[in-house]
Amino acid sequence: xAHISLPEGLxxxxxxxxxxxxxxxxxxxxxxxxxxxxxxxxxxxRELIATHVSNRNECRFCTQSHAAAARHLWEDGSxxxxxxxxxxxxxxxxxxxxxxxxxxxxxxxxxxxTDEEVRRARAAGADDRAIHDTVLVAAAFCMFNxxxxxxxxxxxxxxxxPAMGERLAKAGYARG
Amino acid sequence: xAHISLPEGLxxxxxxxxxxxxxxxxxxxxxxxxxxxxxxxxxxxRELIATHVSNRNECRFCTQSHAAAARHLWEDGSxxxxxxxxxxxxxxxxxxxxxxxxxxxxxxxxxxxTDEEVRRARAAGADDRAIHDTVLVAAAFCMFNxxxxxxxxxxxxxxxxPAMGERLAKAGYARG
Numbered sequence: 001x002a003h004i005s006l007p008e009g010l011x012x013x014x015x016x017x018x019x020x021x022x023x024x025x026x027x028x029x030x031x032x033x034x035x036x037x038x039x040x041x042x043x044x045x046r047e048l049i050a051t052h053v054s055n056r057n058e059c060r061f062c063t064q065s066h067a068a069a070a071r072h073l074w075e076d077g078s079x080x081x082x083x084x085x086x087x088x089x090x091x092x093x094x095x096x097x098x099x100x101x102x103x104x105x106x107x108x109x110x111x112x113x114t115d116e117e118v119r120r121a122r123a124a125g126a127d128d129r130a131i132h133d134t135v136l137v138a139a140a141f142c143m144f145n146x147x148x149x150x151x152x153x154x155x156x157x158x159x160x161x162p163a164m165g166e167r168l169a170k171a172g173y174a175r176g
Numbered sequence: 177x178a179h180i181s182l183p184e185g186l187x188x189x190x191x192x193x194x195x196x197x198x199x200x201x202x203x204x205x206x207x208x209x210x211x212x213x214x215x216x217x218x219x220x221x222r223e224l225i226a227t228h229v230s231n232r233n234e235c236r237f238c239t240q241s242h243a244a245a246a247r248h249l250w251e252d253g254s255x256x257x258x259x260x261x262x263x264x265x266x267x268x269x270x271x272x273x274x275x276x277x278x279x280x281x282x283x284x285x286x287x288x289x290t291d292e293e294v295r296r297a298r299a300a301g302a303d304d305r306a307i308h309d310t311v312l313v314a315a316a317f318c319m320f321n322x323x324x325x326x327x328x329x330x331x332x333x334x335x336x337x338p339a340m341g342e343r344l345a346k347a348g349y350a351r352g
Contacts, residue, residue, distance in 0.1 A: 003294045003311075004304040020308055022209045030202035037198045057285060102326075109233060110325030118179045128180040132196055135179075135326040143319035149286030150278075150311040 003152050011156035012061035013148050017175075031173040034140055040129040043169075044073035045096060049103045049137045052083050056107045059145035061155055068165020094124035099134045106138035179328050187332035188237035189324050193351075207349040210316055216305040219345075220249035221272060225279045225313045228259050232283045235321035237331055244341020270300035275310045282314035 006015035017024035035046045047070035054062035067084060071077035082089030083100065092100075098121035105112040113135070121131060156164075182191035193200035211222045223246035230238035243260060247253035258265030259276065268276070274297035281288040289311070297307060332340075 003289065003291070004307050016308065016312075020305075020312075022213045023206060023312060026202050026206035026209055030199060030206055033198045033202055058287065106322050106326040110322035110327075111234065113179065113326050113328070115179070129196075131180050132192065132327065136192075136196075136199060136323055139319045139322035139326060142322055143315045146282050146286035146315035146318055147312055150282040150289050150315060151286075151308065152289070 001152070002154060003150075006151070006153065009154075011154045011160070012065065013144060013153065015153055016147065016151060025175070028173055028175045031140070031144075034133075034137060036172045039133045040127050041099075041133050042073070044070060045099075046133065046137050047073055047169075048080065048083055048096070049100065049134055050141050051080060052100050053103055053107045053138045053141040054145050055084055055086075056104060057142065057145040057149075059149050061148050061153065062141065062145050064158065064161045065164050065168065068161040069168040070165075072166050072169035095121065095126050095130070098124050099126060099130065102131070102134050103138035106135055107142060110135070110139065177328070178330060179326075182327070182329065185330075187330045187336070188241065189320060189329065191329055192323065192327060201351070204349055204351045207316070207320075210309075210313060212348045215309045216303050217275075217309050218249070220246060221275075222309065222313050223249055223345075224256065224259055224272070225276065225310055226317050227256060228276050229279055229283045229314045229317040230321050231260055231262075232280060233318065233321040233325075235317075235325050237324050237329065238317060238321050240334065240337045241340050241344065244337040245344040246341075247338075248342050248345035271297065271302050271306070274300050275302060275306065278307070278310050279314035282311055283318060286311070286315065 007018050010018060017027060035050065036043055039046065047066050050066040051063060051070050054066055067080050070080045074080060076091065079089045079091050082091065098117065102113055102117050102121060105117065118131060178191070182195050186194060193204060211226065212219055215222065223242050226242040227239060227246050230242055243256050246256045250256060252267065255265045255267050258267065274293065278289055278293050278297060281293065294307060
């Protein structure tokens with residue numbers, strides 16, 4: 001049971017976003033800009049970073065929902081499974097490998113990101129925008145994961161995730 | 177030096193919020209709602225939670241700027257120093273002691289918040305809204321701290337914080 005009263009039947013972050021719209025509406029606008037707005041990273045790349053960070057934070061709802069979204073957005077969905085297994089997915093670009101490394105450092109605490117890691121990402125083609133967006137996606141999922149789990153929100157039946165992923169892939173996050 | 181090019185002379189989170197307005201503007205709306213909008217916690221209480229979490233994340237910019245804001249908002253500013261020293265400030269209410277305990281659990285990862293900790297907060301007068309807002313403030317500062325430090329943003333001269341805190345206490349976070 002969740003730590004506070006939330007609308008029935010709404011899993012994960014959806015319950016508190018609906019119940020507390022003063023923060024839920026700007027958070028949804030932020031998420032839409034973060035994961036679907038202008039960037040030098042594709043929505044598929046940003047969903048993969050979100051999945052990686054959520055997985056490291058052991059947030060099942062965010063991991064499964066964003067993995068499902070990423071599977072819809074990547075041509076080869078097996079890359080998502082490789083990232084979930086924790087390694088550097090063999091089929092990923094050097095740029096994405098370097099950015100996932102930075103995202104992992106942000107997950108454990110932002111002070112750990114090194115100049116060397118940023119140089120590696122730039123050498124593989126990441127620009128300022130890509131580095132910025134990687135850091136902010138990783139940081140934001142350290143918030144979303146804690147919001148979901150700190151309130152002990154409802155976990156849906158695992159069979160719900162594919163449809164949720166398809167909706168996030170097609171319609172994004174804007175609301176309110 | 178910051179990991180990416182940012183506007184000169186803007187310390188901490190201010191640089192990336194200005195340079196990346198697509199995310200910066202909704203983030204500022206979110207922060208204003210989170211720390212100054214409707215809540216059963218006062219702005220002073222919310223700034224203290226923000227300070228506590230930022231301090232635990234060792235984010236100097238966020239710790240010092242929000243501590244300075246909290247000092248303006250609390251009648252007795254010494255409570256801020258007690259919280260920065262890491263203990264349960266003797267002069268705090270039982271409710272705030274219980275909420276800071278929850279915030280500390282969220283900082284290390286949301287799954288750690290226990291039913292017992294939530295009961296303790298409720299017994300001391302915290303309602304659903306107070307518990308929700310504590311979890312979300314703590315989660316959000318796990319994002320802001322990583323955004324600031326993951327980009328290695330500029331740290332201002334320590335003498336700048338009192339005026340920054342006064343501005344945040346009086347004018348809040350809305351922009352754009």
